[in-house]
Amino acid sequence: MGNNITGLKNKRIMVTGADGFIGSHLTEELVKSGSNVKAFVCYNSFNSWGWLDTVPNEIVNELEVFTGDIRDPHGVKKAMQDCDIVLHLAALIAIPFSYHSPDTYVDTNIKGTLNILQAARELNVEKVVHTSTSEVYGTARFVPITEEHPLQGQSPYSASKIGADQMAMSFYSSFGLPVSVIRPFNTYGPRQSARAVIPTIITQIASGQQSIKLGSLHPTRDFNYVKDTVNGFLAVAESDHSIGEVINIGSNYEVSIGQTVELIAELMGQKISIETEDQRLRPEKSEVERLWADNSKAKQLLGWEPMYGNIEGFKRGLGETIEWFTNPSNLSHYKAGIYNL
Template sequence: MNLKGKKILVTGADGFIGSHLTEELVRQGHEVRAFVNYNSFNSWGWLDHAAFEIKNQVEIFSGDIRDPHGVKKAMQGCDVILHLAALIAIPFSYHSPDTYVDTNIKGTLNILQAARELETEKVIHTSTSEVYGTAKYVPITEDHPLQGQSPYSASKIGADQMAISFYNSFNLPVSIIRPFNTYGPRQSARAVIPTIITQIASGQRQIKLGSVHPTRDFNYVLDTVRGFISVAQSDQSIGEVINIGSNYEISIGETAQIISELMGADLEIITEDQRLRPEKSEVERLWADNSKAQKLLGWYPLYGERDGFKRGLQETIDWFTTPSNLQQYKSGMYNI
C-alpha cells in the first residue's frame, strides 16, 4: 500500500512509541489524526513536547479507546489505522486485571468493529513479545506457542486473537505487528532501561531492580517505528503476524552493566522484592527471529547486535540525562 494521500489514525499517539510514530509519519508528509486519551488537563502526553511544526500538522482526537462510539467517530474518514492504545504495565495488571480486559481486548474489538463497518483499508494491530512467555525455543518465530504468564500478556493474546478472527471471519485487512522490548527516549520508568538510567542520573549508585538473570531482545524505538510503517506499506503483511526485534539476546544484568559503563558510574544492583514478578509469571527468555520481517517487509534493525544496542542506549542516555527530561521522572520511587 502506498501511504501517500492516505489519512492515518494513530491510537495511543500520546504514548512512548505512539508519539515517535506520529512524529515520523508527519515528517514523511502524511496526514495524521492522533487519538489521545481524554483527560481533564487537556494533555496530549508526549505530543505536548513535539516540535511546533509537528503539532501544527497533527489533528488531535481526545477520547477513550473503551468507548465504541468515540472510537468509530475517531476512525471516520481515515484509511489506515495504527492501533497502539493499550495498558502495558505488567505489575499493574496483577493489581487491576479488569482494566486490561476492558482496554486491551474490548478496545481492540471497538477498532475492529468500526473498521468493518467503515470499510477501512487497513488496520495494524500492536501485539507484544510478552505473548510468547518464556521461550520454548530460540530465536522465537511467529509460530511459537502463546503463553499467558501475566494478566497483561493474556489480555494481549486475547486482543491478537480477536484481530485474527476478524481477518478470518470477515476478511478485514488486518496485520499484527509484534514488537519485542522497545526502548528509547520518553519510555516510562516502569521499564527496566529507563529505571537504570534515571537512578544513575539522579546520583544513585545502589540501583534497585527486579530479576537480573532474564534475557530480552531490546529494540530501539526508531527501529520499531520503521517496523510499523513497513507493515502499513506492505500488502503482504495482511493476515500475518510479524515479529519486530533485533535478533540479539542480552540479560538484564548485562544491560545494566553496559549502561553503567556508558554513564561512567560504578553501581551495585539491589534486588527489591516489590519489583519481582511472581515466580511462574516471570518471562525468563526472549529472543526474536526477525527473518519474516526481513522477507515480507524488507525491514531489518539499524540498531542491531551489541554495537547497535550500545548506540541506542547512548542516544537514550543522552535524552534522559537532559535535565528538562530527567525532571519529569520520579527516579526515587517504584512505578507499577
C-alpha cells in the same frame, strides 16, 4: 533500511495511543513523511496529550488531535470516520499494574481492540495494524522465537494481549478485514515510561544513586531501539504482504538485564552496585525468563531489518537514550526515587 513510505504519503492515518512512548515517535515520523495524521489520545481532565506535548510545534500543528477513550465504541467510530489506515497502539501495558487491576486490561486491550475492528469493518477502512507484544510468547520454549511459537499468558497483561491479537486475526478470517499484527519485542528509547527497565536504570544513575534497585537480573530480552520499531510499523502499514500476518519486530540479539545494567553504567561512566528489591520481582511463574526474536519473516516479507541490532547497535541506541534522559528538562518528567508500577 530507510523509510520507504511513499505509499503512506497521501493516506489519512489514525494512530491510537499517539500520546504514548512508541505512538508519539510513530506520529512524529508519519508527519515528517507527509502523511495526514489523526492522533487519538486518551481523554483526561488535564487536557494533556501525553508525549505529544513535548514534540516540536511544527509537528503538532500538522496533527488533528482527537481526545477520547478506546473503550468507548461510539467515540472510536467517530474518530475513524474519515481514515484510510488505523495504527492501533492504545493499550494498558504495565505488567505489575495488571496483577492488581486485570479488569481494566480486558476492557482496554481486548474490548478496545474490538471497538477498532468493528468500526473498521463498518467503515471499510483499508487497513488496521494491531500492536501485539513479545510478552504473548511467555518464557521461550525455543529460540530464536518465531511467530509459530506457542502463546502463553503468564500475566493478565499478556493474556489480554493474546485475546486482542486473536480478536484481530478473527476479523481477518471471519470478515476478510485487512488486518496485520505487528509483534515488537522490548522497545526502548527516549520518552519510555520509568516502569521499564532501561529508563529505571538510567534515571536512578542520572539522579546520583550509586546503588540501583532492580528486580531479576538473569532474564534475557531482545531490545529494539524505538527508531527500528517505528520503521517496523511503517513497513507493516505500507506492505500488502503483511495482511493476515503476525510479524515479529526484533533485533535477533539476546542480552540479560544484568548485562544491560553493566553496559549502561559503563556508557554513563559510573561505578554502581545493584540491590534486588522484592516489590520489583514478578511472581515466579509469571516472570518471562527468556526472549530472543527471530526476525526473518519481517526481513522476507517487508524488507525490514534493525539498524540498531547486535551489541554495537544496542550500545548506540543506549547512548542516544542516555543522552535524552540525562537532559534535565527530560529527566524532570520522571520520579526516579520511587518504584513506578
